[in-house]
Amino acid sequence: xxxxxxxxxxxxxxxxxxxxxxxxxxxxxxxxxxxxxxxxxxxxxxxxxxxxxxxxxxxxxxxxxxxxxxxxxxxxxxxxxxxxxxxxxxxxxxxxxxxxxxxxxxxxxxxxxxxxxxxxxxxxxxxxxxxxxxxxxxxxxxxxxxxxxxxxxxxxxxxxxxxxxxxxxxxxxxxxxxxxxxxxxxxxxxxxxxxxxxxxxxxxxxxxxxxxxxxxxxxxxxxxxxxx
Numbered sequence: 001x002x003x004x005x006x007x008x009x010x011x012x013x014x015x016x017x018x019x020x021x022x023x024x025x026x027x028x029x030x031x032x033x034x035x036x037x038x039x040x041x042x043x044x045x046x047x048x049x050x051x052x053x054x055x056x057x058x059x060x061x062x063x064x065x066x067x068x069x070x071x072x073x074x075x076x077x078x079x080x081x082x083x084x085x086x087x088x089x090x091x092x093x094x095x096x097x098x099x100x101x102x103x104x105x106x107x108x109x110x111x112x113x114x115x116x117x118x119x120x121x122x123x124x125x126x127x128x129x130x131x132x133x134x135x136x137x138x139x140x141x142x143x144x145x146x147x148x149x150x151x152x153x154x155x156x157x158x159x160x161x162x163x164x165x166x167x168x169x170x171x172x173x174x175x176x177x178x179x180x181x182x183x184x185x186x187x188x189x190x191x192x193x194x195x196x197x198x199x200x201x202x203x204x205x206x207x208x209x210x211x212x213x214x215x216x217x218x219x220x221x222x223x224x225x226x227x228x
């Protein structure tokens with residue numbers, strides 16, 4: 001494995017560890033606040049690796065790095081993204097796409113959508129498209145989100161890939177599309193997207209959106225806190 005491949009692999013492993021740290025840390029603790037701040041540190045690190053690849057005119061891995069950045073941005077509101085962009089400005093981020101964050105988050109998503117769709121392999125392409133659609137919904141850009149969702153045919157691809165995390169992201173994206181349609185007064189589309197999910201029942205819906213919890217895991221976290 002050469003140095004360039006190793007750098008991206010290290011970033012991907014760091015992102016997984018950061019996700020785990022956020023997932024298993026008590027959200028009301030000081031430790032969780034520290035881990036949230038690590039998101040900025042991680043994106044800054046990603047930007048430095050992006051500079052490295054551009055230094056050697058090697059764009060093969062850029063899309064993989066931008067996808068890692070997108071995974072820490074797509075679910076945030078317009079104001080939250082702008083605040084993140086301001087923090088990145090203070091870190092002297094030079095990346096042309098990341099500079100959009102503090103000014104116009106929608107431009108950032110627009111630019112990434114073309115890059116990620118054309119340069120990523122199939123699984124990453126589905127993940128990035130769903131994240132971009134989700135982000136458009138949070139930014140209340142329903143028509144953009146709806147058009148992209150209908151174009152991507154993501155459910156057929158997910159069926160082939162058999163990836164549970166992608167299915168969860170797909171279900172959450174459906175929910176966001178329905179909510180965004182409702183906010184924009186397009187009630188027929190809201191019904192179209194939300195009705196299949198609501199018919200599942202509360203417990204099944206939580207499972208489909210991965211909002212249920214593991215009692216054994218909760219018990220383990222409780223005892224860990226008691227030990228501390």
